[in-house]
Amino acid sequence: MGKIRPCIRSGPLNHVLFHLFVLLFPVRISGIRKEIMFPETRICRTTVQGRYLLSDHNGYVCSARSIDPWSHCCPKTGEQFSCQGCNLPSQCCNSYEYCVSCCLNPSQTDKENALKVKIAKPVTAGTYQSVFDFCIGRCRHNSASVVHENAYASDFHHCFSLQLNSSGHVDTNAEARLNGINVVIGRQGESCNSACKSKGQSCVPNKLLVLNKCESLQKHMNCKGSCFASIGSDQPAEVVDDAPKDLNPGACLYTRTEVMLSCDGSHQHTRRLCPCA
Numbered sequence: 001m002g003k004i005r006p007c008i009r010s011g012p013l014n015h016v017l018f019h020l021f022v023l024l025f026p027v028r029i030s031g032i033r034k035e036i037m038f039p040e041t042r043i044c045r046t047t048v049q050g051r052y053l054l055s056d057h058n059g060y061v062c063s064a065r066s067i068d069p070w071s072h073c074c075p076k077t078g079e080q081f082s083c084q085g086c087n088l089p090s091q092c093c094n095s096y097e098y099c100v101s102c103c104l105n106p107s108q109t110d111k112e113n114a115l116k117v118k119i120a121k122p123v124t125a126g127t128y129q130s131v132f133d134f135c136i137g138r139c140r141h142n143s144a145s146v147v148h149e150n151a152y153a154s155d156f157h158h159c160f161s162l163q164l165n166s167s168g169h170v171d172t173n174a175e176a177r178l179n180g181i182n183v184v185i186g187r188q189g190e191s192c193n194s195a196c197k198s199k200g201q202s203c204v205p206n207k208l209l210v211l212n213k214c215e216s217l218q219k220h221m222n223c224k225g226s227c228f229a230s231i232g233s234d235q236p237a238e239v240v241d242d243a244p245k246d247l248n249p250g251a252c253l254y255t256r257t258e259v260m261l262s263c264d265g266s267h268q269h270t271r272r273l274c275p276c277a
Contacts, residue, residue, distance in 0.1 A: 044073035047136055053097040057132040059104040061097050081105035087277060088180065092156035092206065096139050099158035103135035109160065135160055159206045177210050182276045183220055188240050191266040192274035199276055203263035207275035212236045212261060217252035220273055224250035231257055233265025236273045243269035 044056040046067070054074065055061045059081040062074035083102035086093035091108065093099035103109050114134040119126055128134040138160040161177075181204060186195035192203040210216065212235065214227035221238040230253040243249045247269055255261065266272065 042071060042073070044068075044071055045132055046072055046074075047097055047100055049136075049140070050097050053095070055097040055100040055104075057104070057130075059101050061101045081108075083108075087156045087204075091161040092159040092204070093139070094156050094158070096158050099139035099160055100132075100135045103139060103160035104131060109135065156202075161206050178207065178275065180277060181207055183211065183216075184274045184276050185220060185238075186266075186272040186274055188271050189266055189268045190272065191234075192263040192272050192276075194266075195272060195274045196263075196276035201276040204275045204277050205261070205263050207277075208236070208261040208263070209258060211273050211275055212254045212258070214252065214254060217254060217273060221252055221271075222250065223252035227252040227254065229254060229256050231255055231260065232267060232270075233260045233262040234267035234270050234272055235261070235265070237267065237270035238273070240269055240271060 044058060046054045046056045048054075050064075052063060053061055054064055054067055056067075056072070056074045058073065058076075060074035060076060060078055061082055061084075062078065066075055067073070068075070081101055081104055082098055083093070083105070084098045085095045086098060086102050088102075088108075091103075093102060109131060111131050114131055115128055117128060117134065119128060119137060128137060139158045182196075182199065182201060184192075184195050184199055184201075186192060192208075196203040211220075214223075217223055217227055217236050217238065223238060224241075226248075228248065228251055232253070232255060235253045235255040238252045239247050239249050241249050253270070263274075
């Protein structure tokens with residue numbers, strides 16, 4: 001007699017056993033679909049100094065309430081690199097956030113030079129890591145924007161120009177840095193604030209550093225008694241001819257103590273060289 005071979009029929013039990021086998025012995029995945037990608041969320045850096053306004057690192061200014069909660073970016077509805085409330089010749093603004101926005105404009109700030117600027121005066125001080133770091137640092141108040149340590153020299157006291165707070169002069173053309181500036185020679189004993197006001201303008205404190213060197217003094221003044229380094233808030237200046245002999249009549253003076261540069265300084269025996277706008 002031949003053997004009777006059992007007939008195995010496909011049924012619900014076999015499906016259950018198959019799925020159980022797959023769970024216990026998973027099939028190795030042979031490949032991953034590389035075309036499936038999740039969108040990358042870009043996070044903006046923003047200023048934190050203001051109570052109502054913010055400026056992001058893209059150069060947009062917005063209210064704190066309108067900032068995107070996920071990306072921390074301002075809506076791109078306003079003007080990028082806005083210089084609202086800024087005096088472009090002096091590169092100074094009356095608002096911190098708009099100062100940062102204006103500073104981020106490549107036409108206003110040269111990236112290569114900005115990243116060379118020292119954060120503080122000591123030689124050991126570091127440099128800024130990005131243009132945004134440069135702008136948020138420079139636009140804060142500094143010693144050159146105040147007089148008598150308790151009053152602003154101008155309504156435009158947020159400045160981002162390359163000349164302030166650096167450990168040395170930035171290697172750019174002085175004439176270009178004085179673009180839009182009216183260089184005025186004050187009267188004897190007159191401050192730059194007064195000299196500029198007589199021309200219907202205001203003294204630009206951060207441009208005093210540009211004029212504070214012999215090349216500028218000799219270009220605009222006689223400097224008959226040569227040019228000397230000195231100490232005084234009335235500099236850069238020229239000593240008047242009828243000054244006492246111990247003051248070097250006719251000499252031009254510049255200061256090596258840059259923190260003393262002030263639009264408010266004056267001396268009874270000097271005439272100041274003033275940047276006005």
